Amino acid sequence: MRTRQLDKTYDPKTVEARWYQVWSDRGYFRASPDNPGQPYCIVIPPPNVTGSLHVGHALNHSLQDILIRWRRMQGRNTLWLPGTDHAGIATQNVVEKQLMAEGSSREALGRERFIERVWQWKAASGNTIIAQQKQLGESCDWDRLRFTMDEGLSKAVLEVFVRLYEDRLIYRGERLINWCPRCLTALSDIEVEHEDVKGKMYSIAYPLEQDSTVTLTVATTRPETMLGDTAVAVHPDDPRYNRFIGRKVRLPLTDRTIPVVGDAILVDREFGTGAVKITPAHDFNDFEAGERHQLPRLPIFDHRALLDSEGLKTAGVYADLISNIAGNPVSKARPQIEQALKDRGLLVKVEDHKMAIGKCYRCKTVVEPYLSPQWFIKIKPLAEPAIQAVERGRIRIIPEGWTNNYLGWMRDIKDWCISRQIWWGHQIPAWYCRSCNSRFIHEQLTTSATGTPITRITLLQGAVPIVARSAPTQCPECLGHDFLRDPDVLDTWFSSGLWPFSTLGWPERTPELKAYYPTSTLVTGLDILFFWVARMIMLGLKFMGDVPFRDVYIHALVRDAEGQKMSKSKGNVIDPLHVMEQFGTDALRFTLASMASPGRDIKLAEERIEGYRNFANKIWNAARFAHLYLDGPRTSGPLNERSFPDRWIVSRLNQTIETVGFELEAYRFDRAAAALYHFIWHEYCDWYLELIKPSLQDAASADAPATRQTLVDTLETTLRLLHPFMPFLTEEIWQTLPDHGESIVVQPYPTPDASRRSADMEQQFLLLEQTVSLLRTARVLLNYSPGQPIQFVVAHDDATRREHLKGLQPYFAHLGRGTADLIPTSSWPTKNLLRLVSEGLSVGMTVAGDVDLQKALDRILKQQEEQAKEIGRLEGKLASQDFAAKAPPEVVADHRQRLHSLRGDQSMLASSETQLRAMRGV
């Protein structure tokens, strides 16, 4: 049993890479449906394939790895399935930026070559995050790495699309959608971020057709959209305006007249002027109002959100105005419209107004409601079962508080726009017969942002798609062979929505699906609850007939030390790789776990990580200590024949095992981490190791062989208990212990054992701790140096405790660094003695030499004061009739007991005070 020499400080760098390689080579993370044990499966929330690991990933992944390693050690058949996401818009943007730097563009390249280029980029940078995940110690089954654009997953996407289409849950239609004029694509509702801004409210007068002296004043925050107005709405019950309903107003700056309609839904009489302009082509509410009143839609912006001359012409805008504003963005056009209205005396007033504007979550450009044909998923039929699954507890959301959030969103869910006008992604499996649809295929010659001439193909509303798993060869209508494939791709979340089953092989019926679906736990951040989690639930239920996971654990967002969201532009990001380099991976993992309190964001500062680096080092040194003494003989006799420290630490360890297991079951990583930290540092290191030193250092000690065994056993068990949190350190140390097996990774996780518990030892320990603490305090008060041996006396009011103290004597003598006499206080010296008191326990320490007793006196006085306050409080309560009558008897008894003990302490302290004053000669 040769033990290795350990360095004085733990050096994570050399250790981490080495062990990860070993674990990997030995295939510990490899899963198989044939493995024994109840399956436990987590699918990773796939990070962007071309991204790199940020601290949010580090948190998300650390927690998953803790769960997986814990379950693996418990003997479950674990699978942690890794993968990456193609992140359509984001990735396309990155590659486009590269092209731009080269003076090229995706249009110049063409679709096919552009996509090739993205694959190249994926090949070049796609492994970055995977390597970083390994650095974090993630025990994923890397052989099963999946990518949303893989052949298998693409097949799943195709299958789902076709089936949903066949079930009439996917449809194509011209709707107002959120459009990013920079990405030039539609976005789903939740891809729009709302931001409060200070805007202006413009009041514009619309003269009545028959009598231009009478005007109807409407209010708007976007005056330029008035050019596309097709009606004005007033409330049907509003006496100010309802007589106008059915009449017409002249739309300023145009040659059009538009009707006044009554609409109780759109109009809030209290707001603004009480009259609302309706622009169905550029506002979601107006779109719906337009449907109610069969109003025409007049788009006046193009796809880049520039005023469109064709549209303006159609809208009957004055030609001279068109020539001024066509091609202008809103920022330029608005003042021009404002001026034009002012010139005609139709701008009634402009007021400050705060409002929310929508921005593209990828590029922060202001999104425009834009009328265009898109693909949608009819979501209500899918949402219904997804609501029930959560309501009925088939899926548990943790912390529970988010459940209502989920349900609320699901109940009010809108159809999901799934088409994106980009190239990188799963192209929609829809084809159009060119001859049958010739009227609907609109090809427009235009130029790209970089000036490349391009053809924009728009498939107008009315085009009839053929949706199929593969390209059709013949048109069933005209028997033609010329097809145009829908150029749009699917929202990335469409494919990630299939993740829990597509990664397991669906639509094939694989053994993996059978074993691991439904997966056990999903770990994710709140930000993608709707984007991803909700959609996985809907699609999982639809296509697998069962929920995709049992538990959804939602963790916090990681912020900087000031609570600011981390962002590259703010420069406040904590780079997990840098942190791992600096403090070690285990320290980072433990930090994140310990800060993962539910419902609260994590404010991360490097000092915290440094603190846990120190913790790692503490453990390291505890192991070094153990190694100093492990060479001697070891015997493992029955527990009850072992020494007090041994039995105590075994009991405490047992408690810690119980706590950690309990907290992990409840996803309380923070509490599990705190329990480990406290046990290891403040019980094992601070007390146990100190308590056993005399025995270990005494060659003649009878306890030593059993203590050596307890020492190594408890250390070994603690390492296993800690391993999911700090995998590298624990493996490194564990391998140096005698009689070790192959790897700690595949060792059983500790389980509590009631026979190891000893309430008696724990209670005696508290007495010991109390005694030692008083001794140490006295030593400091009297300025005795820590090493200087002291003579002291100890007594206790309580007979049982006195008995215990007898047995504990060698321990507190050792920890107090001195000799201790257990004698009744009545026989204590009356001179030159400092006496400290606590809960019936008294310790006395000889005052020698010329010491300043003021500090000691101050402490006594302070304690007296505190106790007097507490005595007063207890006396007050006990004097109350109500308290005696209504409080539970055990509480009353407890209060009496405490009062009694405090009074005893008070009299002791009084005599101590008297002595001190006498010694000072005051």
Place this chain on the structure above:
RNA sequence: GGGCGGAUAGCUCAGUUGGAAGAGCGCUGCCCUUACAAGGCAGAGGUCACAGGUUCGAUCCCUGUUCCGCCUACCA
């Protein structure tokens, strides 16, 4: 506008059936005591946001207020 969460030591946060306020970090003092100075020991520091209510008793339960977050929303 609606919903949710938070307000506890200088800082970050625990506090689970209401019955003596806790941790980590930081701070002060003393110590290089043969595992660890990335350490040890001892300390200081809190009308548990505010105001009411329920209760014998409230950090905890209820109501209201203030101040922060977050989510959500079509007030033009």
